[in-house]
Amino acid sequence: MQDSQNIRVRFAPSPTGHLHVGGARTALYNFLYARKTGGTFVLRIEDTDAQRSTRESYEGILRGLRWLGLDWDEGPDMGGEFGPYVQSARSVLYHSDAQRLLDEGKAYRCFCTPEVLEAMKLEAKERKTALKYDGRCRRLKPDDVEERLAGGMPFVVRFMMPADGEVRFRDIIRGDFTTQNEELDDFVLVKSDGRPTYNFAVVVDDAKMKITHVIRGDDHISNTPRQVHLYRAFDYPLPKFAHLPMILGSDKTRLSKRHGATSIDYYRDKLYLSEAMVNYLALLGWSFDDKRELFSLKALIDKFSLKRISRNPAVFDIDKMEWINAEHFKRLDLVEKTKMVYEVLEREGLIPPAFEVDLSRPVDLKLVPGTESVNEETLQPEERLNSKEFQRLALIINVIGNRLKLLKDVPGKLGYFYRDDYERDEHAIRSHLARPEVPERLNALADDYDTLQYFERDAVEETLRSLADRMEIEAGELIHPCRVALTGGTVSPDIFWVIVLLGKAKTVERLRTATKVYN
RNA sequence: GGCCCCUUAGUCUAGUGGUCAGGACGCAUGGUUCUCAGCCAUGAAUCAGGGGUUCGACUCCCCUAGGGGCUACCA
Known part of the structure; x- marks a missing residue:
């Protein structure tokens, strides 16, 4: 594009509220166009409404833009050749x-x-x-x-x-x-x-x-x-x-608070990935072709074009947004994921955990598919990353895999690995634990695990299956109650990995106490 | 009230006179499996309505309807 050096665009919000979805998308398109053409992206604050403009709003908007990764070249906080960039100063x-x-x-x-x-x-x-x-x-x-x-x-x-x-x-x-x-x-x-x-x-x-x-x-x-x-x-x-085109709510009227979340802050607080947010926002009114829809910010810069912006208003669809978030999350490196989840756990007070898990024999990460990236070198930068807990978390996340789609689900989905007062599903307990034949079976399993020398996945599985054989029942008859006893629900990753990562002591304890409480 | 904009499945969209109207989310069914997620396969679902123009309209024109915006000493 000729003249590209001279292209100048701007995002000009008025500081009278939070950065909302529509504003963020406008900012994004301006940003993308500037970056795509090698032009300049200007941030200007339109605070001519003295009554409604606030400092908090101003700061919130800048915070939101930064979170999204939309950095500007000229603006109130950094100046520029054509300042000032706040209307009240002009x-x-x-x-x-x-x-x-x-x-x-x-x-x-x-x-x-x-x-x-x-x-x-x-x-x-x-x-x-x-x-x-x-x-x-x-x-x-x-x-x-x-x-x-x-x-x-x-x-x-x-x-x-x-x-x-x-x-x-x-x-x-x-x-x-x-x-x-x-x-x-x-x-x-x-x-x-x-x-x-x-x-x-x-x-x-x-x-x-x-x-x-x-x-x-x-x-x-x-x-x-x-x-x-x-x-x-x-x-x-x-x-x-x-x-x-405008962004609308599910009832096709202008997106507003009554449709739920209109604020970018909300999504940041809910731990959505900013790149996913950007990706979704980009798709609300713009498309690259009839195939691709997953883009990093960098890819968007490369592919963006004003010509492909649609003329019709778009309805904000949280389901699609979450799918995109999951796709971005899925693609993160295990170490990155682990760092993010570690922070969430800390924030939720789940780290340090309520109980320590001493993996009976150090798990050799190199032997666990998908954990190659978690090693001494990658863990060096932050000292806490060397901790046993971080390594255990990496294994947990690896085992949970795609079941974890959103960071906000971390407390709910990982709780039982860190606390004894994790969520319990009453219905699951009634149908899997509160049955006469179950206590005996789980106790037998606990006994077998108690005597198991090495608490490793294959050994753990073998122990359970051979017990089922001896009892002449299907392995599932043991697996399902076991899952409920250990996790509180009927949904979990591979149960044998759960057992290993819960550790011998905790596993045996839960197997023995689970049925006592409910029978 | 006046002026303006918009209209492809529930949602985001591809499409620019001749396509079995393509993809994605969501939904449903089946497969894999210790549950779930995932993955794979399959399926249901769309051109707002009516007139034209044309050999031929989702595509072009007009009207209607619906939605939205502006009409502020708000932005």
Whole structure:
């Protein structure tokens, strides 16, 4: 792409709430386009709404973007050639531009009070005519203006919209738009508190920051004609526009809190993988082809194109999001997974564990398929990684494999390896433990395990199967109660690995006590 | 009210005049197995409706319906 050095895009959130899914996707597309073209990604904070803007929101948004890995090249925290990057710090720029329009007769001061405006609206509603400001202050004589100004009367600055004619612009995603000027009114540029309105500030900032591509939500599409008028009035070069379809909730209305999670923070807190989040967000409105849909951030940068953005709104589907998360998680290296899970366990207070497991003979990791990456070298960087507990965890995770899809499931799915008060499934207990023949069988199994010298997987399996043979029952008759006794439920990884990783002492103990409590 | 945008299975989408309308999530069934997950196989399910244009429309045009947005001294 020629001119790629000059491509400049921006994400311009207003700090009036958390970073939500829609905003994050807009940020992502801007980021991807910048990285793809070797352009510049600018972060600008639109805090012209003094009432609703907060510091917490500002920080939250930056935190969210960083978590997603969307780093910007210019922004409030790092500066840049076209700063400042917070609108509240750019007042002089808006004032001088507003003055310029005033001087050139392209804007005028309006002294209408909110009450007058309200009355105008009511009347328009009753007469069912368009709700437009009637432009009465346009006709104020210079002397009148001076007089009101001298009297300290509050005023706003309005754009002088041509009565006829039309505006046009082209959208990369949706094509050409034409709007009749008569549909537009003399909208406000500068509020009575001296701050610029959104429509005015975006244009001034995008122009002065040399933004070449405005990529934003399509809720701004109707505002674009007004903005084009402003670009023309200033004779600023018109950027290219790309309006993104909205993200909707399951009932096809604009995604909001009542649909559940709209905040990026929520997903971070729920331990979703940021790359999975990015991957899913990218797919909400964009596709590469009819095949691939799993992408790393890097791959997205490589494949992204504005041309392949869809025009229709997309419903946020948590099921698909979780599937993507699982796919990303699946692909992580065992050491990475183990580190992540280790942190979750620590956070949940499960590490250090309530009981120690002394694997009867050190497990040679090299002999366990899939654990090749867990070795002294890879564990070196952090000293705790050398601990026995970390190695045991790596084995647990290896054994659990794809059963663990989301980090938030860690406490529920690994609990029995770390605590005695893990979750118990009453139904499973009733159907597998609370039966007359079970205690005897599990006790026999406990006895056999107690005398087993080496607590290794194959030996453990062999012990159970030969006991089943001697008792003339199916191995399953032992395996199922055993699983419930050891894990509290009917679902677990390979039961023999569970036994090994629980350790001899704990296994024997649980086999002996499980039925006592329930019979 | 006015103006604008959107419409392929439940969901995300591929498709650009001639395809058995492709893929994915989810769902269902079967296989593997100590359960579950996974994996493999199979299946159900879609062009909002109506008019045109055309030899031929999911694809182009119009209308209707539904959804969404803007119409603020919010952004």
